Amino acid sequence: MEGASTLDLLLNSVKPTADDPETSPVAFVLLDRTRWTITAANQSFRHFCTRSLPDESDFLELIHPDDRKLLKNLFGSASLHSGPSAQAEVRITCGKEADWHWCLITISELSDDKGETTSVLLHLVDIERQKKQHDTEASRARRWNYALVSSGLGVWDHNYGTGEKFYSRTWRIMRGLVPDEPLDFSTEEEWLQNLHPQDRDFVRQAIAQQRDGNPDYMNFEYRERHAAGHWIWIECRGDAVEFFEDGKPSRIVGTDRDISDRKTSELLLARTRRRLELAVETSQIGVFERNLVTNEVSIDARMAEIYGFEDAKDKVPASRFVARVHPDDLANVMRRAQKLTVDGPAITDRFRIYRENDGELRHVQHRVAMFRTDEGVETYIGTNWDVTEETRMRQELLTAKQVAEARNFELDRAKSDIERAVHHDYLTGLPNRSFLDEELSRRLDIAKRDETRIALLQFDIDNFRSINATYGHEAGDKLLKHVANTLLNMSRHNDFLARISGDEFVMISNMDSSRKSLLQSAERILLELSKPIQVGGKRLKATASIGIATTQDSDTERAGSLLQDAGSALRRAKSEGPNRIALFKPDKGRSGNMAQVTPENLIEAIEKGAFVPYYQPQFDAKTLRLCGLEALARWKKHDGSIVEPAKFIPLADSLNLMNQIDKAIMEKALQDSARWKAQGFDTPRISLNISPRRLSDPGLVTSLQKLDITGRTLSFELLESIFLDRQDDISAYNLREIRKLGIEIEIDDFGTGYTSITSLLHLAPQALKIARELVVPLTHSREQRTIIKSIIDIGKALNIRVVAEGVETKEQIELLTSLGCDVLQGFGLGRPVPADQIERLLTPLEDGQSR
Structure with missing residues (x-):
């Protein structure tokens, strides 16, 4: 088969x-x-x-x-x-x-x-x-792919023999590209356009060197634009795997890694290191680090210089430092160091050392903290700096001061008397506003350093002006002295009490307990103040209101702002009735009244010329013709809105900026007056308010002499309650020179202060302005009419023009005119308006009149 x-x-x-x-x-x-x-x-x-x-x-x-x-x-x-x-x-x-x-x-x-x-x-x-x-090779390939994906490496393969280029999925994702879509570049040059301009030429050169087989350019870093638009840092690593017959690479395979986070950290670290090195070098501070296990101390060159370690390298045993400390200071330094804990607060000490190389005694200040390293080793880290010269200078100054005090005791006593007169109230003997500002700033610095709190209590006597008007200024003075003595008796040994204006007092108190205890203390003060006193055979009983601000509740630690907060609380207390206490609340204090006004934007407004004059017209009482203008400061913001004086003057006054605001208003008022004259108008007299600091400025007269002040068209309004009975030498000199310049003097708010007839004769003003508080009740108070009549009679007797401000009704106009008042001013006749709206009230000069 x-x-x-x-x-x-x-x-x-x-x-x-x-x-x-x-x-x-x-x-x-x-x-x-x-x-x-x-x-x-x-x-x-x-x-x-x-x-x-x-x-x-x-x-x-x-x-x-x-x-x-x-x-x-x-x-x-x-x-x-x-x-x-x-x-x-x-x-x-x-x-x-x-x-x-x-x-x-x-x-x-x-x-x-x-x-x-x-x-x-x-x-x-x-x-x-x-x-x-x-199977082994397949498993190895899978493991390799998993490793590449988990490592975040993007694989690239450039075969220059076949022209093929491969970019892995991760390579595309790190650049924000869709993994399965074609790349947005087809040539190397197109890809280079995605690189940062500063890196483009370098990368182009690196790629050329790679093709030539230069191993120095197989690894490099550059910036490439992410698909989202930002820059990413790429670390590129490659290697040749196949070569042409001439030995040059025919194929280069590599990986890319996104190192943006690392580069950002490196740049931040480098910038921080440069700043730190510069700061340490500039400050001449030595830096050390002590390992508490090995007791070795790592030091820098400045530490070696401070201690005189001429042979010291980077590390020295701690025993060498201990041996240099003065024996009298060593125990205290060691005891303080033992209190350090890991990540606890740092300690600062001063001690003496004997330098190792020359034995010279030096004073050293150090600051040290304790931390634990990543290896679990407890370590001290700290700084030392040589304060010998500072200590020596301080001692020399102290010695010189003691010698000067010993030799010039009488001179110092006279200086103290002068300083007391400058910094204290003439009536009560209490510190004044200037002294208060200094003391409050000092105590705020101490509180910030010691992490304690202080309270500011501002007192205001209720209806004090009525008391003055009813019982007379002598009774008012006795009441002020009574309030001052009561507050002194109720204060603690470290409290600070000042009188800052007519009937306002301020107390600085360390806040050692709760707000409740603070309020209880304030209530006891009110109770004591309300006890009646004998004045001229009459029993006089007065009450007061209290505004309280603390550094715990206030959103600032500046003296001026804390005063504003206390004032805000005081206003709220008075609005609730007499004999009240109010604590400052940020949501009802600064946020409602001063939130938009800060020292920074106030200074900026002055620098940019944002303060402009608004003019309130003044009218002849008999003819009701325009006879004068009062220039009032307004803050015109960039959006066209207007800030009223009540919102910036307290802060400007506390920051000593009113001089600059007064000067700006004066210069612009003179410019407006000159413009009106050039346009053919009969320009009336312009009156300007001048602050206390402005009047006591030694440079006031010099600045006025530079201005074009002619024709007696300018007058200065001085507050009666501030100036007349306590002028300093500079203010008196400035007043004499102001008159020589042809500037008139007016007394503002007359009838609310304590001016004597002697002071009035000495000052010889051209005008008295009756305070609005006296004008408002005029129509229904016979006593007020009598007081105003008396003021007008004084003015007539001394040939002084009398101006009534706060005129709001026709009845007031008629009464004031019948009483003999010369000039009327108030909302009933005209409100303050900018310069361009005043021109419609001005009358043209007739032919032959001087311009």
Whole structure:
């Protein structure tokens, strides 16, 4: 039979190998086509499959259960009929149940003489080793891919031989590119345009050097624009893996890493290090770090210089430092150091040392803190700086001061008397506003340093002006002295009390307890103040209101702002009725009244010339013709809104800025007056308010002499309650020189202060302005009419013009005119308006009149 002869040929065609004569890598087995039982097999197959095989055994039992279906499908497939053979990779047993080997089976059909298929020949090749090698390589490739993805590295492959370029998914993602879409560049030059302009030429050069095989350019960093628009830092690492015949790389493979976070940290660290080094170098401060385990101290050059360690390197034993400390200071330094705790507060000390190289005594200040390193080692870190010269200078100044005090006791006493006169109130002997500002600033600095709190209590006598008007100024003075003595008796030993204006007092007190205790103390003061006193045979009983601000509640620690807060609280207390106490509340204090006015924007407004004059007209009482203008300060903001004086004058006064505001208003008023004259108008006299500090400014006269003041068209208004009875030498000189310049003097708010007739004669003003408080009740108070009549009579007797301000009704106009008042001013006649609105009230000069 043809099939049998072919089988004999195949079964005997493969000889045993020389290494193992009984086995061969090629095995054949013949199967029955219908039952798939083994009918014949060569010796190699029997050695390959060591399992005992009885005749007519089922071949499929030798195949791994998972592979049997595959083999059955091949046996029954059409491929066996249409071609010579079919192949499959399956596992076959090699003796033991769990011992399987991979083999490649080739299946061929055998036909008999009649052409009918009766048998199937299987050709088996052992591929176990190749399969294991393939699985190992596949596993290694998977691990490598996982590692690349988890490491965040983007892979690139440039094959210059074939022109192919590959960029991995991670490479695209780190640049914000969609992984599966085409890149937005097709050439190297197009890609370079995505790089930072400062890095572009360098990267272009680096790529050229890579192609030339220069290893120095295989690793570099640059900035590239992310798809979102920002810059990212890329660390590029590459290596040549294939080469052209000339030795130059034909293929370079590498990775990119996004190092933006690292670069940002490096830049920040470098910037911080430069600043720190500059600060340390400039300050001449030495820096040290002491390891508490090894007791070694790491030092810099300045530390070695301070202690005179000429041979010191980077580290010295702590004992060398201890040996240099003055024996009298050593115990205190060691005791303070023992109080340090990890991450606790730092300590500052001063002590003396003897330098190691020359033995010179030096004074050192140090600041040290304690921390724990990453290795768990407790460590001191601190600074030292030499304060010898500062200490010596301080001692020399102290010695000089003591010598001067000893030699010039009488001179110092006279100076003290002068200072007391300058810084104290003439009536009560209490410190005045100037002294209060200095003391409050000093105490705020101390409170900030010592982390303590202070309270500011502002007192105002209720209805004091009515008391003055009813009982006279002598009674008012006695009441003020009584209030001052009462507050002194009620104050503690470290409280500071001042009189800041007519009937206002301020007390600075250390806040050692709660707000409740503070309020209780204020209530006791009110109770004591309300006790009646004997004045001129009459019992006089007065009450007061108190506004309280503390550094705990106030949103600032500046003296002027704290005074504003106390004043805000005082206004709220008075609005609730007499004999009241109010604590400052940020939401009802500064936020409602002064939130928009801060020292910073007030100074900026002065620098930008934002203060402008608003003019309130004054009218002749008999003819009601315009005869004068009062220039009032207004703050015109950049948005066109106007800030009223009440919202900026208290702050400007506390910051000593009123001089500059007064000067700006004066200069602009003179400019307006000159413009009106040039336009042919009969310009009336312009009066300006002048602050106390402005009048006592030594440079006032010099600044006025530089201005064009002609024709007696300017007058200065001085507050009666501030100036007349206590002028200093500078103010008196300025008043004399002001008159020489042709500027008139007016007394503002007359009738509310304590001016004597002698002082009035001495000052000889051109006008008296009756205070609004006296004018308002004029129509329904006979006493008020009598007082105003007396003022007008004084003015007539002394040939002084009398101006009434606060005129609001027709009845007031008629009464004041009948009483003999010369000039009227008030909202009933005209409100303050800007310069351009005043022109409609001005009258043109007639022909022949001087311009």
